[in-house]
Amino acid sequence: IDFATSVDCPLFTDMCKFEMACLFEYAIIPITPKMLLEFAGKEESDWKRFCVKDWLRVDEAVAVRLMSNCVNWDAQDKLSSM
Numbered sequence: 001i002d003f004a005t006s007v008d009c010p011l012f013t014d015m016c017k018f019e020m021a022c023l024f025e026y027a028i029i030p031i032t033p034k035m036l037l038e039f040a041g042k043e044e045s046d047w048k049r050f051c052v053k054d055w056l057r058v059d060e061a062v063a064v065r066l067m068s069n070c071v072n073w074d075a076q077d078k079l080s081s082m
Contacts, residue, residue, distance in 0.1 A: 023082045034079040044068075 031039075040052045046063060047053075053063035073079050 012043070032079075037067070037074055037079065040042050040067060042071050042074075 017023075024065065036052075036055075040047055040050055040055075044067070047063060047067050048060070052067060053060045056063050056066070
C-alpha cells in the first residue's frame with residue numbers, strides 16, 4: 001500500500017486503499033499453537049534465543065511452560081486439531 005500519496009490524496013478518498021489498510025496493516029493474524037512451535041522450535045535454548053517471551057508478551061517462565069506444553073501436545077499429535 002502506497003501511503004506516500006496520502007498527503008495529496010487522503011486515505012479516505014480511495015476506499016480500496018482504506019479497505020486494504022484495514023485488512024492488512026491493522027488486522028491481527030491468528031497464530032495457532034502449531035505455527036508458534038514451528039516458528040520457535042522445540043528446544044528451550046531456541047525459545048530464549050528467539051525471545052519467545054517477547055512475542056507472547058509474558059514472563060520467561062510462562063513462555064517456557066507454554067512452549068513445553070506445545071512440544072508435549074505435538075508429540076501426542078494434539079496440535080493438529082487446534
